[in-house]
Every structure is written in C-alpha cells, then in structure tokens.
Amino acid sequence: MSPSVAKHRTQSRWRAAMVRLLQSRMAAGAGLVLALVVLAALLAPWIAPQNPYDLASLDILDSKLPPGSLSGDGSMRYWLGTDEQGRDMLSAILFGLRISLYVGVLATLGALLVGTLMGLSAAFARGWVDAFIMRIVDIQLALPGVLIALVLLAILGKGVDKVVIALIVGGWAYFARAARASAMVERDREYMEAAVCLGFGRGRQLLRHLLPNCMPPLIVIATIEFAEAIAAEAALSFLGVGVPVSEPSLGMLTANGFDFLMSGRYWLCLFPGMALAIVILSFNIVGDRYREIINPRGER
Amino acid sequence: MPAFVLSRLAQAAIVLLAVSALVFVGVFVIGNPVDVMINPMATQAEKLAVAQSLGLDQPMWMQYGRFLEGALHADFGRSFLAGQPAMQLIFERVPATLELAVTAILIATLVGVPLGLYAAVRPDAWISRAGMGLSIVGLSLPSFWIAIVLIMVLAVWAGALPSSGRGETRELFGIPWSFLTIDGLKHIVLPALTLALPKIALLARLTRAAATEVATSEYMQFARAKGLRRSRIVGVHMLRNLMVPLITVIGMEFGRLAAFSVITESIFAWPGAGKLLIDSILQLDRPVVVAYVMVVVAFLVLLNLLLDLTYGVLDPRIRLQARAA
Numbered sequence: 001m002s003p004s005v006a007k008h009r010t011q012s013r014w015r016a017a018m019v020r021l022l023q024s025r026m027a028a029g030a031g032l033v034l035a036l037v038v039l040a041a042l043l044a045p046w047i048a049p050q051n052p053y054d055l056a057s058l059d060i061l062d063s064k065l066p067p068g069s070l071s072g073d074g075s076m077r078y079w080l081g082t083d084e085q086g087r088d089m090l091s092a093i094l095f096g097l098r099i100s101l102y103v104g105v106l107a108t109l110g111a112l113l114v115g116t117l118m119g120l121s122a123a124f125a126r127g128w129v130d131a132f133i134m135r136i137v138d139i140q141l142a143l144p145g146v147l148i149a150l151v152l153l154a155i156l157g158k159g160v161d162k163v164v165i166a167l168i169v170g171g172w173a174y175f176a177r178a179a180r181a182s183a184m185v186e187r188d189r190e191y192m193e194a195a196v197c198l199g200f201g202r203g204r205q206l207l208r209h210l211l212p213n214c215m216p217p218l219i220v221i222a223t224i225e226f227a228e229a230i231a232a233e234a235a236l237s238f239l240g241v242g243v244p245v246s247e248p249s250l251g252m253l254t255a256n257g258f259d260f261l262m263s264g265r266y267w268l269c270l271f272p273g274m275a276l277a278i279v280i281l282s283f284n285i286v287g288d289r290y291r292e293i294i295n296p297r298g299e300r
Numbered sequence: 301m302p303a304f305v306l307s308r309l310a311q312a313a314i315v316l317l318a319v320s321a322l323v324f325v326g327v328f329v330i331g332n333p334v335d336v337m338i339n340p341m342a343t344q345a346e347k348l349a350v351a352q353s354l355g356l357d358q359p360m361w362m363q364y365g366r367f368l369e370g371a372l373h374a375d376f377g378r379s380f381l382a383g384q385p386a387m388q389l390i391f392e393r394v395p396a397t398l399e400l401a402v403t404a405i406l407i408a409t410l411v412g413v414p415l416g417l418y419a420a421v422r423p424d425a426w427i428s429r430a431g432m433g434l435s436i437v438g439l440s441l442p443s444f445w446i447a448i449v450l451i452m453v454l455a456v457w458a459g460a461l462p463s464s465g466r467g468e469t470r471e472l473f474g475i476p477w478s479f480l481t482i483d484g485l486k487h488i489v490l491p492a493l494t495l496a497l498p499k500i501a502l503l504a505r506l507t508r509a510a511a512t513e514v515a516t517s518e519y520m521q522f523a524r525a526k527g528l529r530r531s532r533i534v535g536v537h538m539l540r541n542l543m544v545p546l547i548t549v550i551g552m553e554f555g556r557l558a559a560f561s562v563i564t565e566s567i568f569a570w571p572g573a574g575k576l577l578i579d580s581i582l583q584l585d586r587p588v589v590v591a592y593v594m595v596v597v598a599f600l601v602l603l604n605l606l607l608d609l610t611y612g613v614l615d616p617r618i619r620l621q622a623r624a625a
Contacts, residue, residue, distance in 0.1 A: 139315055142600050144560040151323070151593060154581040231442040235563050238444050239578055251444075258448065258567070266452055273445040281440040288436060 020293045027289035030282035037279055041097040048091035049076055053246075064260075067267050081267035083256070089267060092253055093275050099249040100276065103160060104230040107167035111229075112222050114168060115175025120206055120214070122176070123183035134180065137173045145170035146232045153241040163242050167229050174221050182214035189213075216294050223287030227280045234276055250276040308608070312601040319597045320371060323590055324364050367590070376591035381583055386591035390573055395475045396466060397565070397572035401557040403492040408499035409550055415500070416507025417534055420515060431504060438501030447494040447567045454490060462487050464569040491568040495561065499553050506549055510542050517541075543614045551607045559596045 022028045040047065050057055062069075067081040067089075080089035122133040140148065149163075149170035156162040186192065187210060195209045234251025236242035238258075243249045248256070250272045257268030355363060355377075370376060376386045419428035455463035466476075466487055477484070514520060515538070523537045562574035569575070573592065580588035 135318075139319060139597075142315075142604065143597065144556050147560045147562075147593075147596070150562065150578075150581065151589065154584075154589060227440065234442055235444060239562065239566060240582060241578075251442075254444065254448070258444075261448065261451060262456060264456065266456075269448055270452065273442075273448055277441050277445050280442065281437060284436060284440045 024289050027286055030285035033278065033282040034286060037097065037282070038101065040094055041101050044091075044094040044098055048088075048094045050088040050091040052087050052092040052095050064265055066265075067271075080271045081265075083268055084260070089253075089271055092248065093250065093272050096248050096250040096253050096272060097275060097279070099160065099243060099247055100230050100233060100251070100279070103163055103167070103233045103243070103249065104226050106164045107171065107229040107233070108222055108226040110164060110168035111171035111225060112175050112218060115172035116179040116211070116214070116218060118172065119176040119179025119181075120183050120210060123180045123187060124202075124206060124210075130180075133176065137176050140170075140173035141177070145173075145228070146235060149232060149236060150239070150241060153236060158241065158244045160243050160247055163233055163236060166236070167232055170232070171225050171229065174225065175218060178217045178221055179214055182217055183210055186210055186213045220287075220291050220294065223283070223290060227283045227287065230276070230283075231280055250279075305605070305609070308605050312598075312605065315601055316594065316598060320368065320590075320594060321364070323593045324367055325360075371594065376594065377587035379580070379588050380585050382585075386587040387595075389576060389588060390591055390595055393571060393573040393576045395477065396570060397558055397561055397574060399477060400488065400491055400495065400561060400565070400570060400572060401554060403488055404495035404557055405499065405550060405554045407492060407496040408503055408553070411496075412500040412503030413507050413546065416504040417511055417538070419504065419508045420511035421530070421534055423512075432508065435501035435504050438497050439505075441498070443494055443498065444563050444567055446497055447490070447564060450490050450494060451567075461489050463490055466571060491564050491570050494564050494568075495557055499557070502553065503546075503549065507542065507546065510545050511538055514538055514541050544611055547610055547614060548607060551603060551610075555600050555603045559600060 022031070045051070062082050063084050065082045069077070069081065076088070080093065082088055083092065118133050118137075122130040145167075147170075149166035152166040152169055153162060156166065191213075192205065192209060195205045200209070233242055233249060234254065237249050237251035238255040240255070243252055245252070253272035254269055254276065257265075257270075257272065260268045355366065358366075367377070374387055378384060379386050379389055382389060415431045418425070419432055422428055451463045454461045466484060519541075520533065520537060523533045528537075560574065561570075561572060562578050564570070565572045565574040566578050573595075576588065577592045579585075580592070
C-alpha cells in the first residue's frame with residue numbers, strides 16, 4: 001500500500017467516525033460544549049474581563065461580591081461574583097480551565113506514551129521482561145491511581161509539572177495492559193512477518209507497523225483517562241498536594257471557595273466546580289459515543 | 301482448594317515485599333522530617349539527637365532492614381508526631397472508614413442493581429431512560445463536587461443534616477460506631493451519599509449491560525416458556541447469572557472506597573483512615589504514610605483472594621475449572 005492510499009484510508013475512517021459521532025444529538029451537543037470550553041481556555045487572556053494574576057487590577061473593596069454585582073467604580077460587572085481578594089471569578093475560572101486542561105492533556109499523553117512503550121516492549125521481548133513489566137502493572141492496577149499519585153506528590157512536593165508526573169505514574173498501567181494485549185495478537189499477523197522478512201529494524205517494526213494497529217483500544221482508554229486525569233488533578237489540588245496557589249486550577253479554586261461555603265458565599269466554590277463538572281461530563285459523553293462507534297458491543 | 305489458597309497467599313507475600321521496597325525507597329526521599337518537627341532555632345546537636353532517636357541517621361538499607369523486621373511483627377515504627385505506633389493509629393481509624401464504605405456500598409447496591417435490572421427489562425420506560433441518562437452524569441462528577449452540592453443544599457440551605465464529623469457514637473465490642481445513634485446516622489448520610497452516588501451509576505450501567513446480554517440466553521427463554529412470573533424470572537434466573545460479575549465489581553469498588561476515601565473524609569471531617577493519611581502526608585509523618593500504604597495493599601490483595609474464592613461458591617462451573625487447573 002502506498003503512503004498516499006494509507007493516508008486517505010485513515011482520513012476517511014476519521015471522517016466516518018466524526019459523522020457517526022454527530023448523529024447522536026447528545027454527543028453533538030457535548031462536542032460543541034467541549035469545543036467552546038477548549039476555545040475559551042485557549043483565548044482566556046483575551047476574553048477574560050480581568051487578569052486574575054495581576055494584583056494591580058484587583059480592587060480589595062470589591063471582595064466577596066455576589067454574582068451579578070457591579071464593581072465599586074462601576075466599570076465592570078462580576079457575573080460570577082468575586083473572591084476574598086476582589087478577583088473576578090469568571091476570569092479566575094477561565095484561567096483555571098487552562099491549567100486543568102493542560103495537566104489533563106499532558107498527563108494523558110505521557111501515560112499513553114509510557115504505557116504503550118512498556119506494553120509493546122513486554123509483548124515483543126516476552127520472557128522475564130514481559131513477566132517483570134506485567135507484575136508491576138498488576139500491582140499498580142490493584143491500587144487506585146489517585147492514591148499512587150497522592151503518595152508520589154507527598155514525595156515530590158507541589159507543582160504543575162509534578163502533578164503531571166504523578167498522574168502519569170498513576171495512570172500508565174492501563175495503557176500498558178491494553179497495548180500488550182493488542183500487541184500479542186498483532187505481532188503474529190502476516191504483515192508483521194513481512195516486516196521481519198524485509199529486514200526492518202526492531203524500532204521500525206514496532207513503531208511503524210505494530211503500533212498503528214494497536215491504537216484503537218488505546219485511544220478508547222485515553223478518552224477515559226483524560227477525564228479521570230482532570231478529575232484527579234482537581235482532587236489532588238483540593239487536598240492541598242497538587243498545583244501551587246500561584247497557578248490555581250479549577251480544583252484549587254473550588255478548594256479555596258470551600259472554606260466560605262458555610263458562610264453562604266456559595267459562588268466561590270460552586271462555579272469553579274461546575275465548570276469542572278461540565279468539562280468532564282461533556283468529555284465523557286463524547287468519549288462514550290466514540291467507544292460505541294469503534295466497539296459496537298459496548299465493552300470498556 | 302487449599303493449594304490454590306496457599307499459592308495465592310505466597311504471591312500476596314511477594315507483592316507486599318515488592319510494594320514495601322518501592323514505598324520505602326519512595327518515601328525515604330521526603331524532605332527531612334526533623335526540620336518539620338522541631339523548632340527551627342534548635343542547634344545542630346539537638347537536631348542530631350532527634351534524628352538519632354528516630355533512626356534517621358542510619359544508612360538507608362539499615363533503615364529498610366529495620367523496617368522489614370518490624371513489618372513482620374506488624375510494627376511500622378512510631379508516628380513522628382503522635383509518638384504512638386503507626387499501626388495503632390491506623391487501626392484506631394479503620395472502623396470509621398469501614399463504617400462509611402460499607403454504608404455507601406450498601407446504598408449503591410440496593411439502588412443501583414434494581415435500577416439496572418429494571419432498565420434491562422423495560423428499556424423504554426421513562427424511569428429507565430432517566431436513570432441511564434443520569435448515570436453518565438453520576439459517573440462524571442468529581443466526588444468533591446458532589447459533596448459540595450450536597451452540603452450546600454442539605455446542610456447549608458435546608459439545614460437538615462450535619463456536614464462535619466461522626467456525631468454521637470456508641471461503643472460495640474469496645475469500638476465507637478456512628479450507626480448506633482440517631483445523631484450518628486444523621487452524620488453518616490451526606491458522606492455516604494457522596495461516595496454512593498457514582499457507584500449507583502456504575503452498578504446500574506453494569507447490571508443493565510450484563511442483564512441485557514443474559515436476557516436472550518436459552519435458559520431465560522425456557523423460563524419464560526414455562527410460564528414463570530416475570531418477578532421470578534428476573535429475581536431468580538437472571539440475577540443468579542449476574543452474580544459473578546456483580547460481586548466482582550461490588551467487591552472491587554468496596555475495596556476502592558475503603559482504600560481511597562481521602563477526599564470525602566477530609567471534606568466531611570470524618571475521622572477515618574483517609575483523613576489520617578492526608579494529615580500525615582501534609583505533616584511529613586513518614587511511618588504513618590508507609591504503614592497506611594502497606595495496610596491498603598494487604599487489604600486489597602486479601603479482598604481479591606476472597607473474591608476469587610466466592611466465585612467458586614456462586615458458580616459451580618468455575619469451581620470445576622479451578623480443580624482441573
């Protein structure tokens with residue numbers, strides 16, 4: 001098969017998947033929400049009413065205003081209220097969204113990369129390498145991923161990069177198991193025999209021939225893991241071991257607002273949490289539909 | 301059967317050893333606990349004395365050797381802060397965590413399984429559609445968000461339920477329990493619901509998927525052909541065949557709830573083991589963190605073994621296979 005034909009094939013497969021995705025009204029709606037959320041996160045510095053990190057633009061007299069209040073100088077309206085420093089919650093949420101999505105994307109891609117490489121190596125090397133990798137995977141899968149990330153963050157300390165590392169360590173095992181399972185099937189196929197006979201190097205056999213054929217189940221897991229990574233980051237930041245105060249993600253904002261919940265200032269906690277819930281929910285709906293499309297029996 | 305159990309126990313011991321090494325090496329890197337515990341104005345000699353009394357001045361492999369030796373006697377050292385044995389601290393907190401996890405999994409099972417069965421039998425009824433639609437919402441919402449909404453609505457606005465602590469407890473077998481008093485029961489409602497809601501959604505979806513698959517099988521057709529009442533077909537013939545996947549998931553989810561209730565426990569100030577873990581992590585109380593992880597791994601390994609054993613009881617076909625293997 002020439003490269004152009006192969007490219008055409010994958011393109012039309014993606015297009016077919018997109019068309020079927022849009023056939024479900026709920027999935028199409030969720031996809032639209034998701035697209036808007038990503039756009040809002042990307043454009044946050046330009047569309048946010050205020051730069052929440054710029055202390056000079058905050059007015060302490062505007063602190064703890066309920067949603068819809070006008071600022072003290074009448075220049076802007078705080079649609080979602082303000083926090084105890086007079087920060088516009090809408091702006092804080094838009095910037096928090098960036099951090100949450102950033103962590104989610106990096107953690108998922110990292111776990112996908114590490115897990116797939118481990119899984120493919122296990123299936124290809126067989127013997128004790130396989131046994132060794134898979135025992136680690138077994139141990140990890142017995143524990144909740146968030147617990148592993150939590151203990152690891154206790155060691156590493158706070159920071160966006162550290163949260164990403166902890167989530168990768170907590171999440172790679174699912175990918176490794178799935179990658180190994182597909183690779184075990186695929187490695188004995190004729191096209192792999194052909195690749196071996198043509199004298200291609202190990203790396204080329206693995207990455208150019210085996211890997212593309214193992215991808216569909218891995219993408220399914222990636223859709224689940226992405227939603228879980230965002231929720232996990234939020235949970236860790238909520239517990240105070242995640243991102244630092246200077247880079248508040250949605251989970252961090254929710255945690256900060258939680259202290260004010262009992263005094264009736266519900267907006268500090270409700271809105272960031274709601275933004276997070278909307279992101280995860282719409283992503284899960286789209287992911288669910290995608291799983292139905294590539295796996296009609298609906299197994300996870 | 302005994303051979304099976306023995307080989308699984310041997311595997312479990314190896315897993316525990318591996319985890320102990322990983323956790324110990326990992327946690328060893330945590331910042332120096334001496335700096336956290338004593339006055340920053342203390343002299344070098346005072347710091348050294350504290351480090352010596354905690355055994356922190358010795359080489360890492362010796363610390364691990366001492367740790368392993370202690371682990372064999374279920375002794376994971378003393379908490380740096382409380383001064384009590386780490387194990388004792390954890391086990392004092394375990395009943396509260398188990399009480400919460402059991403309540404949550406009971407609620408989830410009693411609501412989720414019937415809902416899933418109903419959705420499988422009558423997929424077009426409005427309650428099935430609503431239930432399945434809501435289940436994806438239930439699976440998506442982060443647990444602390446569920447907790448916040450519950451607190452806001454039921455505790456702050458309605459003022460109906462307390463949102464912090466265990467309430468009044470009563471002792472049974474020398475252990476304080478919340479479920480024995482009215483006040484305690486009120487306190488358990490919100491945290492248990494927080495943990496139960498996502499599990500209700502999970503169990504409903506799983507039950508529906510499994511029941512739909514079973515519905516077309518020959519023994520179900522035969523049961524219908526015999527003219528059995530629908531309640532008997534669903535309640536006996538169908539449910540019996542769903543037992544193995546259901547027990548697996550209920551058991552595993554119970555394990556996860558008990559092992560990782562950190563978020564819910566810290567939001568509701570529920571004095572369980574998860575709250576102890578996060579407090580210990582934030583205060584760099586190394587022995588408690590290590591002991592917690594070891595207890596959780598041992599608990600999950602034993603739970604898995606127990607689940608494997610119940611399959612044989614629930615499904616005779618599995619018992620035969622185990623013997624042949």
